[in-house]
Amino acid sequence: MRILGIDEAGRGPVIGPLVLCGVCVEEKKLKNLNRLGIKDSKKLSPKRRTILDRKIRKICDHHIISISAIDIDNLRSKDVNLNEIEKIAITKIISYFKPDLAIVDSVDVNPERLCREIKEIVDDDIEIIAEHGADDKYTIVGAASIIAKVERDREIEKIKKKYKVDLGSGYPSDPKTQKFLKKYKFENLPDFVRKSWNTSQKLK
DSSP: OEEEEEEEEOSSOSBSOEEEEEEEEEGGGHHHHHTTOOOOGGGSOHHHHHHHHHHHHHHSEEEEEEEOHHHHHHHHHTTOOHHHHHHHHHHHHHHHHOOSEEEEEOOSSSHHHHHHHHHTTSOTTSEEEEETTHHHHOHHHHHHHHHHHHHHHHHHHHHHHHHTOOOTTSOTTOHHHHHHHTTSOGGGOOTTBOTTSHHHHTTO
16 A cells, blocks of 8 residues: 655745655555654754655655746736645645555645545545644654755755845745845845735835
């Protein structure tokens, strides 16, 4: 039995991509994952995440979908909301692996609705579980959460190096991010900034 876990990183930030990751493993290999002491990525230090990221990639297959700020803005301009954007990516990851069971950290306030909507798109034979806090409850989703977070952090570091700027974490609540954005007029914002976010719109 092949089990897939799916989680995301970067739903809320005004800067950088939204990254979704699927981690897939044979059920008998789950015990190898359990031994790593995996938790929700937000509860781990960056150093610990990087170490676990390498170990998870050795044990499991993984598939990453990174959605750029430009793509997010384009989709939102066509009335595709963030939940819908994530749902499209989730179904792509499930279709890529075709597992027996897919466990998803729910992006919808109503996990049952998300389950139904995914099942309408993917193969009928695949069992779907969608829950809030799945990254804490299921090791396989915690593993996906770690890879997604490490991947997004790398993308942010690339932006910082390329533009030689410290823009913080990219979250609207980060003073460094706020300071970076205030240097720009709305129409001059770099393409790695989500212009459809309220934080950006306030610069108009």
